[in-house]
Amino acid sequence: MSHTITQKPKLLARIRRLKGQMDAVERALEADADCADVLNLVASVRGAINGLTVELIEDHIRHHVADPDTDTDPHRAEGAAELIDVIRTYLK
Amino acid sequence: MSHTITQKPKLLARIRRLKGQMDAVERALEADADCADVLNLVASVRGAINGLTVELIEDHIRHHVADPDTDTDPHRAEGAAELIDVIRTYLK
Amino acid sequence: MSHTITQKPKLLARIRRLKGQMDAVERALEADADCADVLNLVASVRGAINGLTVELIEDHIRHHVADPDTDTDPHRAEGAAELIDVIRTYLK
Amino acid sequence: MSHTITQKPKLLARIRRLKGQMDAVERALEADADCADVLNLVASVRGAINGLTVELIEDHIRHHVADPDTDTDPHRAEGAAELIDVIRTYLK
Numbered sequence: 001m002s003h004t005i006t007q008k009p010k011l012l013a014r015i016r017r018l019k020g021q022m023d024a025v026e027r028a029l030e031a032d033a034d035c036a037d038v039l040n041l042v043a044s045v046r047g048a049i050n051g052l053t054v055e056l057i058e059d060h061i062r063h064h065v066a067d068p069d070t071d072t073d074p075h076r077a078e079g080a081a082e083l084i085d086v087i088r089t090y091l092k
Numbered sequence: 093m094s095h096t097i098t099q100k101p102k103l104l105a106r107i108r109r110l111k112g113q114m115d116a117v118e119r120a121l122e123a124d125a126d127c128a129d130v131l132n133l134v135a136s137v138r139g140a141i142n143g144l145t146v147e148l149i150e151d152h153i154r155h156h157v158a159d160p161d162t163d164t165d166p167h168r169a170e171g172a173a174e175l176i177d178v179i180r181t182y183l184k
Numbered sequence: 185m186s187h188t189i190t191q192k193p194k195l196l197a198r199i200r201r202l203k204g205q206m207d208a209v210e211r212a213l214e215a216d217a218d219c220a221d222v223l224n225l226v227a228s229v230r231g232a233i234n235g236l237t238v239e240l241i242e243d244h245i246r247h248h249v250a251d252p253d254t255d256t257d258p259h260r261a262e263g264a265a266e267l268i269d270v271i272r273t274y275l276k
Numbered sequence: 277m278s279h280t281i282t283q284k285p286k287l288l289a290r291i292r293r294l295k296g297q298m299d300a301v302e303r304a305l306e307a308d309a310d311c312a313d314v315l316n317l318v319a320s321v322r323g324a325i326n327g328l329t330v331e332l333i334e335d336h337i338r339h340h341v342a343d344p345d346t347d348t349d350p351h352r353a354e355g356a357a358e359l360i361d362v363i364r365t366y367l368k
Contacts, residue, residue: 057179063171064167064168066157076158083152086149090149
C-alpha cells in the first residue's frame with residue numbers, strides 16, 4: 001500500500017533536506033570540525049529522521065487504517081486522532 | 093475510551109513489576125552501589141517503560157481504531173497489522 | 185564506584201517522585217481511565233526516567249572521569265563540559 | 277577539538293553508507309513503494325544514525341576527556357570505560 005500522490009512531494013522534499021543535512025555532516029568531518037559541532041549536526045539529522053518517521057506513520061494511519069477527518073465511524077475517528085497525538089508525543 | 097477488562101490484569105501486572113524495578117534502583121542508590129550498576133538497573137526500567145508503551149498503544153489500536161484480527165475491511169485490517177509492527181520496531 | 189553523598193539525597197528524591205508517577209499510572213488503569221490519559225501519564229514517567237539517566241551519567245562523568253569545574257587540565261575540562269552538553273542533548 | 281586523522285576515514289565511510297541508505301528511501305518513495313517498506317528503510321537509517329552518534333561520542337571521550345586504554349590514572353581509566361559502555365547501552 002503506497003503513499004498517496006498528494007503526500008509524495010512533501011515527503012520527497014523532506015528527504016532531500018535530510019540528505020542536505022547529511023552532506024553538512026560529511027563536510028564538517030572532512031574539514032576537521034570540532035567534535036561538538038559534528039555532534040550537533042548529527043543531532044539535527046536525528047531530529048529530522050524522527051520528524052520524517054512521524055509523518056510517514058501519520059500518513060499510514062490516515063490512508064490505510066482510519067482518517068480522523070473523514071471516517072464515518074465517530075468512535076474510530078476519535079481513536080485515530082488520539083493515536084496520531086500519541087505517536088507525535090512518543091516519537092518526536 | 094478505557095482499556096478492556098481482559099487487558100487490565102496484564103497491564104497492572106506489568107506496572108507492578110516496573111514498580112519493583114524502581115524499588116531496586118532506590119535500594120541500590122541507598123546502598124551506595126556502583127554508578128554502572130545503578131545505570132544498568134535504570135536501563136532495564138527504561139526498557140520496561142518502552143514495552144509498556146508499546147502494549148498500551150497496541151491495545152489502543154485494537155480497541156479504538158481497528159483490530160487486525162477481526163476487522164471486516166481487509167484493507168484496514170492489513171493497515172492496522174502493519175501499523176502495530178511499525179510501532180513495535182520504533183518504540184522498542 | 186559509588187555516587188557521592190552530596191548527590192544521593194537529590195537522586196533519591198527524584199526516584200521517589202518517579203515511584204509516585206508510577207502509582208498514578210496504576211491508579212489510572214485501575215479506575216479504567218482513558219487510553220490517551222494513561223499514555224500521557226506513561227509519557228511523563230518516560231521523560232522522568234530520561235532525566236534521571238542524564239543526571240546519573242553526568243554525576244558519573246564528574247566524579248569518576250573528569251569534572252569540568254575542577255579539573256586542572258584545561259583540555260580535559262573543556263572536553264568533559266562538551267560531553268555533558270552532548271549527553272543532555274541526546275538523552276532528553 | 278577535532279577528530280583524529282585515524283578515525284576520520286572510518287567516520288566518513290559510515291556517513292557515505294548513511295547517504296546511500298537515504299538514497300534508497302528516496303527511490304522507494306519515488307517508486308511508490310509500500311508504506312511499511314519505506315518505514316523499514318527509515319528505521320535502518322535511524323539505527324545507523326544512532327550507531328554514528330555512539331561512535332562520535334566514544335571518539336570524543338577517548339580523545340578529549342580520557343582514554344580507558346592509555347590513561348595513567350586507573351580510577352579515571354575505569355570511569356571512562358564504564359562511561360563508554362553506558363553510552364552504548366543507552367544510545368543504541
